[in-house]
Amino acid sequence: MTPTLVHRYSWPIAEAIEHLLGEDAGDAGAWLIRVEGDELVIDIIIGDIAQASAEVVDIEHARQQRTSNEAAKINTAAPEADAAPTEPPRKGGPLAQRAAISCGEKGFWTFIGKKFGVEVQTAEEAAAWLKAQCGVNSRIDLDYDEGKANNFHEIDTAYRLWLEGYD
Template structure:
């Protein structure tokens, strides 16, 4: 059977996107519209003069520095000195930190810790404290940034998964 076109609707692109996104599109330069599965995805491309703030400094999209907004001294954008270290972005947790958080909330993990390691754990916070001490980290974020600590976590997580399947 051949599908039959019953209705066709058409709108000017800008009008349709403004209706869907309200004020978000006010000063944008373009849109990228596509269908992903059952989702209509609209990427709004902003103007090139957009600035963003890092601490007291504002930067344009292309990385040129603007004057600080609070009267602080402007940092030179010239080539960095040899002894000046670039600022590192804040570390964030990823998949391993998320997985560690999930298993620490599982009562089965608490039982596993008792049976396998002899440690009594009765809450997600206690499980997190035990896991961090066992792996030698101060934060679950470290699992995503330190290969050795990640290996420690993966070993415990793997043993827990086997234990859940009935293997000791």
């Protein structure tokens, strides 16, 4: 089963450290926070941050060599903070909505039969025909592809004119 991120909590580090450690946090210049097994480990660094960082890196390098299997499990289970955000799912916009409404209208089914000679008796059949005519897999694609949108506009314009009595 693929892990699914359900909730993400964000808390400023200084505030979280103070909450967890109270006054023991002191006037820390930096913190090194990691998960070791089932424990949250916080190293408080006071003084020359550059020197301390180099020492911490050496300590961490040695620790990582000893616990590489455990670290691999942690890294695969926890989302990376620097990971690029995934693209949001595409949603249907105004063209997809308009196409869906038209496909549900019995007048559109009749229009398809009279204009294109294709018998349509359900909204699903109308949707399948429209997708084939526009060259899309989903009506959502109409809002993301200008060429496919133009195909839909031609059909929709003809349908609207047909509704007004023009052939």
